[in-house]
Amino acid sequence: MSAVLIDGKAAAAELRAEVAAEVAALPRAPGLATLLVGDDPASQIYVRNKRRLCVEAGMRDLHRHVPGDVSQGELAGIIDELADDAEVTGILLQLPLPGQLDANALLARIPPAKDVDGLTERSAGRLALGTPGLVPCTPSGVMHLLDRAGVALEGAEAVVVGRSSLVGKPQAQLLLGRNATVTTCHSRTRDLVSVTRRADVLVAAAGVPRMIGPDAVKPGAVVIDVGMHRLESGLCGDVDTERVAEVASAITPVPGGVGPMTIAMLLRNTVLAARLAGEAAVPAVEGRVGAGR
Numbered sequence: 001m002s003a004v005l006i007d008g009k010a011a012a013a014e015l016r017a018e019v020a021a022e023v024a025a026l027p028r029a030p031g032l033a034t035l036l037v038g039d040d041p042a043s044q045i046y047v048r049n050k051r052r053l054c055v056e057a058g059m060r061d062l063h064r065h066v067p068g069d070v071s072q073g074e075l076a077g078i079i080d081e082l083a084d085d086a087e088v089t090g091i092l093l094q095l096p097l098p099g100q101l102d103a104n105a106l107l108a109r110i111p112p113a114k115d116v117d118g119l120t121e122r123s124a125g126r127l128a129l130g131t132p133g134l135v136p137c138t139p140s141g142v143m144h145l146l147d148r149a150g151v152a153l154e155g156a157e158a159v160v161v162g163r164s165s166l167v168g169k170p171q172a173q174l175l176l177g178r179n180a181t182v183t184t185c186h187s188r189t190r191d192l193v194s195v196t197r198r199a200d201v202l203v204a205a206a207g208v209p210r211m212i213g214p215d216a217v218k219p220g221a222v223v224i225d226v227g228m229h230r231l232e233s234g235l236c237g238d239v240d241t242e243r244v245a246e247v248a249s250a251i252t253p254v255p256g257g258v259g260p261m262t263i264a265m266l267l268r269n270t271v272l273a274a275r276l277a278g279e280a281a282v283p284a285v286e287g288r289v290g291a292g293r
């Protein structure tokens with residue numbers, strides 16, 4: 001292997017320690033309200049980890065668990081309650097929701113100042129406009145890893161494979177915000193390999209196991225693998241890591257790459273939300289909030 005491994009586990013631990021130090025310096029510990037609807041086993045694990053690391057960072061765990069047959073109106077009422085509660089710094093509505101619920105309509109009730117997942121229309125709009133706001137955790141985690149690895153973004157060719165609201169679109173906007181020349185690919189992109197081979201920085205977020213092989217990577221490129229797949233053979237990402245590492249200059253492993261950064265950025269967003277709430281009277285916000293720098 002010639003590529004340097006970008007260690008997301010170490011970066012996340014470092015960031016969580018920074019967050020814990022910031023929390024300790026705040027007059028009141030921020031409160032994170034994770035909202036879990038129903039008993040989906042994967043969601044239960046994700047929420048449990050978020051709560052555990054929230055407490056480890058010194059924040060208050062204001063978790064709410066709601067039965068899976070809750071109505072849209074009832075859940076909307078709970079979100080409104082959390083939105084109005086001064087004890088709640090950040091609200092995280094764990095997705096996906098049971099089929100009877102309209103996730104977008106519910107997300108829209110989360111005030112932008114408490115939108116620590118950065119997934120509401122208003123947060124997405126702020127990111128698109130380049131105005132301060134809370135940014136989705138996985139793509140801001142990717143930016144943090146790139147910065148920590150010292151990757152130059154200004155003027156670089158960046159290619160993002162995937163255009164979801166959760167990862168691909170905000171990722172492309174964050175890279176654009178750092179003056180990369182960005183191309184976004186998706187399932188209808190023609191000759192994907194010829195596009196990805198242009199990339200100095202390639203972010204794979206298509207959700208297709210090991211779809212990015214060495215032929216799709218420019219020699220010396222930095223490759224970030226957002227994909228996460230649980231196969232019988234074990235965990236893997238969207239990148240054929242072993243073979244791509246022979247071509248790339250740096251690469252994130254799966255597991256231990258982007259994955260650990262997502263919760264670390266959620267905790268960081270919660271501290272930023274607390275700071276913003278405390279500074280609500282101060283109009284100017286320095287730089288983009290939650291951009292992972």
Ligand code: NAP
Pocket residue numbers: 138161162163164165166167168185186187188189192205206207208211226227228229258259260262
């Ligand atoms: P998603 O909503 O399914 O979006 C996948 C995107 O990839 C879509 O835009 C799709 O294009 C595109 N795509 C699918 N197949 C493609 C192909 N063959 N060639 C080019 N583009 C293709 O998935 P997501 O939520 O963005 O997640 C992507 C991956 O990241 C998943 O593996 C997920 O598990 C992982 N993930 C990891 C974390 C973490 O914390 N590590 C967090 C979030 C997601 P169309 O728009 O044309 O359909």
